Amino acid sequence: MDTHRTTSRARGGATEPGTARQGRTRTVPPSTVARLPGYLRALHALAAEGAVLTSSDELAARAGVGSAQLRKDLSYLGSYGRRGVGYDVAHLAEQVEVVLGLTTQRRVVIVGIGNLGHALANYSGFADRGFAVVGLVDADPAVVGTTVAGLVVQPFDALPGLVRATGASIGVIATPAAGAQVVCDALVEAGVAGILTFAPAALAVPPHVDVRAVDVASELQILAFHDRRRTGTWEA
Ligand SMILES: NC(=O)c1ccc[n+]([C@@H]2O[C@H](COP(=O)([O-])OP(=O)(O)OC[C@H]3O[C@@H](n4cnc5c(N)ncnc54)[C@H](O)[C@@H]3O)[C@@H](O)[C@H]2O)c1
Numbered sequence: 001m002d003t004h005r006t007t008s009r010a011r012g013g014a015t016e017p018g019t020a021r022q023g024r025t026r027t028v029p030p031s032t033v034a035r036l037p038g039y040l041r042a043l044h045a046l047a048a049e050g051a052v053l054t055s056s057d058e059l060a061a062r063a064g065v066g067s068a069q070l071r072k073d074l075s076y077l078g079s080y081g082r083r084g085v086g087y088d089v090a091h092l093a094e095q096v097e098v099v100l101g102l103t104t105q106r107r108v109v110i111v112g113i114g115n116l117g118h119a120l121a122n123y124s125g126f127a128d129r130g131f132a133v134v135g136l137v138d139a140d141p142a143v144v145g146t147t148v149a150g151l152v153v154q155p156f157d158a159l160p161g162l163v164r165a166t167g168a169s170i171g172v173i174a175t176p177a178a179g180a181q182v183v184c185d186a187l188v189e190a191g192v193a194g195i196l197t198f199a200p201a202a203l204a205v206p207p208h209v210d211v212r213a214v215d216v217a218s219e220l221q222i223l224a225f226h227d228r229r230r231t232g233t234w235e236a
Pocket residue numbers: 111112113114115116117137138139140143156173174175176177179180182183198199200216217
């Protein structure tokens with residue numbers, strides 16, 4: 001995953017609330033923040049299987065990281081596990097959720113209801129992870145007014161009112177790259193705190209807004225690079 005023009009907030013990682021309350025402010029590094037969703041997914045899977053405790057080896061294996069890395073990451077949360085006992089699955093999941101800001105449900109507006117926008121709007125997995133898709137917007141009159149995933153697609157000029165009325169704090173951009181900055185500006189103007197963009201374009205945002213960019217083609221290019229290096233085919 002590639003991130004364009006992230007803000008100092010995104011670059012600086014997250015502040016762990018428990019430590020701030022205790023008078024110490026511990027910053028969780030961005031690389032650790034990026035691994036926390038994987039730990040949370042593994043913890044939820046363990047909980048669903050009825051596990052009460054887990055070891056760092058087991059959790060690390062499920063999350064696909066080394067156990068030393070996992071222990072280091074969790075130490076930023078003030079969670080060290082108990083020697084010979086391990087980690088309490090429910091408690092650790094709660095700690096990770098607090099750090100990731102998942103204790104309240106986040107509302108999401110999707111702009112661009114084409115192939116990708118449809119798939120995202122219909123994806124049931126967001127609700128399980130603390131996100132509710134509350135609004136859909138498109139610029140094409142043929143798309144506006146249609147119902148997707150139970151929501152009526154709104155016109156572009158309805159975006160500010162929609163964000164305010166729904167209390168959405170995250171905007172997802174699933175438009176072509178050419179229109180992405182205009183959509184980004186409208187989302188910022190409407191008051192969202194974060195933007196997830198799938199459009200392959202660098203976006204400029206003010207410092208109080210975080211941007212995450214999912215650039216699938218770039219990820220494929222990186223895989224191609226590694227494949228080429230492995231097979232030693234460097235010449236064109
Ligand atoms: N479809 C995929 O699998 C896929 C994969 C990776 C990345 N992407 C990227 O995601 C984006 C969307 O892809 P897609 O395949 O869904 O495209 P699409 O053409 O099917 O849909 C784009 C939608 O955005 C709407 N739109 C265009 N300008 C707009 C604007 N200013 N405001 C509101 N709506 C606007 C269009 O009317 C259309 O409905 C593209 O940037 C694409 O590169 C798509």
